[in-house]
Amino acid sequence: MITSKADASVEVTTLDNGFRIASDRMASVETISLGVWVGIGTRHEGAAENGVSHLLEHMAFKGTRRRSARDIAVEIENVGGVLNAYTGREQTAYYAKVLSGDLPLAVDLIADILQHSTYDATELERERGVILQEIGQAEDTPDDIVYDYFQEAAFPDQSMGRPVLGRAEIVAGLRADEIAAYQTSHYRPGNMVLAAAGNLEHARLVDLAVKAFDSLPLGHSAAPEPARYRGGETRYGRELEQVHILLGFEGIGIHDPDYYTGAVLSQLFGGGMSSRLFQEVREKRGLVYGIHSFASAWKDAGLFGIYAGTGEDEAGELLPIVCDELLKLPHDISAEELHRAAAQLKAGILMAREKTSARCEQLAAQLLIYDRVLSPAEIVAKVDAVGVADLARVARRLVAGNPTLTAMGPVGKVMDLESLRGRLQA
Template sequence: MDPASTVRITTLPNGFRIATDRMESVETAAIGIWAAVGTRHEPAEHNGVAHLLEHMAFKGTKRRSARDIVVEIEAVGGYLNAYTGREQTAYYARVLAKDVPLAVDIIADIIQNSTYEEAELARERAVVLQEIGQAEDTPDDIIFDHFQEIAYPDQSMGRPVLGRAEIVRDLPRDVVAGYLESRYRADQMVLCAAGKVDHDVLVDLAIKAFDRLPTGARPLVEAPSYRGGDLRLNRDLEQVHVALGFDGVAQDHPDYYTASVMSQLFGGGMSSRLFLEVREKRGLVYSINSFSTSFDDCGLFGVYAGTGEEEVGEMMPVICDELARLPDDLNDEEVVRAAAQLKAGTLMSREKTSARCEQLANQVLVFDRAIPVQEIVSKIDAVTTDDIRRITRQFLVSPPTLVTLGPIGQVMPYDDLRKRLS
């Protein structure tokens, strides 16, 4: 069966979309709401409100207490959760097929009928502040917030997803509730399900359950401007954490798959250049990888590594040299191997209901359509060695973003880094 034939999408008159990916071989379903709302849509003075709102959705509605929400879903063996990103927020569940109506009802309830009681808001502010504190204590996590901020300084795209503690501590109830009313528009949301689910039944459920979604014009979003720069944070840690990156490509850019293959080839696995040269040959790190992160209208390519205080002085020039020589020292075998790894990952992810649900939701929000898996595979196969050379040179033209965290005394100067990369 053509994989595309398992997918159906219906758009209601208010722009709200229902998308399903039916999997005949399973007895469960992953289902949720994905909204094109995230950290980059917040005003600077309310950084963290999107994430706090996501937390508050589980703290009681007009029909259910916080306890009722979790007890009802777990009473049928289900699972309920949510997450906030820079551009999307999701509220999702995993349930047995027969319990899809219950999951729809609960998700619709927490999005449309949350009460945001002051006592619950105070408690959840404290929880989020603890989460922010925990992130600060996790260097290989918090470094990416700093990396994003240096890449996009003084911009919504550069602000931390969890928010800043001094702002979250004082966010009032009307700001939290008002953010939902102003940002959660029907045409910027999709109800998505994958697994044993009937599309027509889900559409009927959605029409009845999601009857209070706001409509109206979409608020403007600040356009990102990549800058790059250098941030060094001296902390008493066992390792130096390093994030080095460059201006990348957006999700709809023609070079999206080229960037993905390039990142896989450079630092995506145990056969990648970074792993073989920096870890296997020189023993300078335990953890090192590259990444290509894409958003609606921008993207980042980068490398993360954790190494010792003495080793960082040797490691960073090696990473720079590997990047600089990649366009002139590349062979077809590497490209074919990296493409095979990406294709395998794409196909393996389709065995899980939750992964297929999230992939479909993202495709609908970004492209307003489902992308057949064979189209993805074909685009990966179309990436050539010359494409990799070209995009690597393109990355290196942009000013680097360098963030280091830990005992940073041996980190090479930023100007030396730029010269080494040129």
């Protein structure tokens, strides 16, 4: 067991099996946010098991050897706490928020559901039906599901492009033994972090964790297949009031030296009401209600994208304007724009530190991604180090790549991919 202090409030202990326990002490609050983050998600699934990570996350709450599904819900709510989870492409999280005196219960509950779930057949069938309803609801929400279609177009025929919720036909057939086997082979202590933030003592958290997490399988999980961005075009004609459009390019991964430059660039281009996209497309031309850019990043890949919802008649005008703004971007970035975008990013980082949940999640994510904790000062310094020339260089890098275009709704007037490529090369 090795314990180190990352900064004045953060301590990290690594057990002999690789399981890490991290805490961020906030003595002025009355609560604790805590959870286990597992470095496993959708991209670790095989094609024939797409959706198993998400189904496993649901089934963890449906009964253990010691507790029924109702017992789990009642015990956490008896103390006014919250217990929940989510699945992503590279991580799955099981987390709680409780009053500081209820830390032992929260640790015990999370340890129990992650080590002793029973995958009861009746509960599995019931929860399978819930997830199929969730998939159907996503299909009925175009400004939600269009992102899944965009991801698949950017990363076709590979795990990075498959939907987090899974495909209905696969989820419908996943068996309890397959879910259990997936957990045993992937939920290994070396890629799991127990993180907590709030009014707690690190030594007490470690003592509780050592006793509670005593049944984790040893060894390491297999690495996922590398992400291979390809791009392309997908169109889904549907009778909708709006056309939902996503245009994107190969982005910047978390470990790329340009990661923070890409984040500042996305903020500047389409991250707020003062951004170029919002001002040009909505305020000046009135073509959309909402438009924004985003920079999604994973360990070995990234996506830079622009989303807009617009009317059928305006759809033909939208993408040419976005292309023109992309082409202008490397040439006329001002110091004022850079300062404003950087200030927005830094404010978001520092304001989040007022919440125990955000500090807990950040702690776990950094350990899974970087194998160390980054201080707020270090992150702010990386944002401050971005210059106008860096933004121009990264803007050229992004737009030079093969685009991805996804449109849903009355798509007849949306510019096609070849025309879009020609416009960007003009």
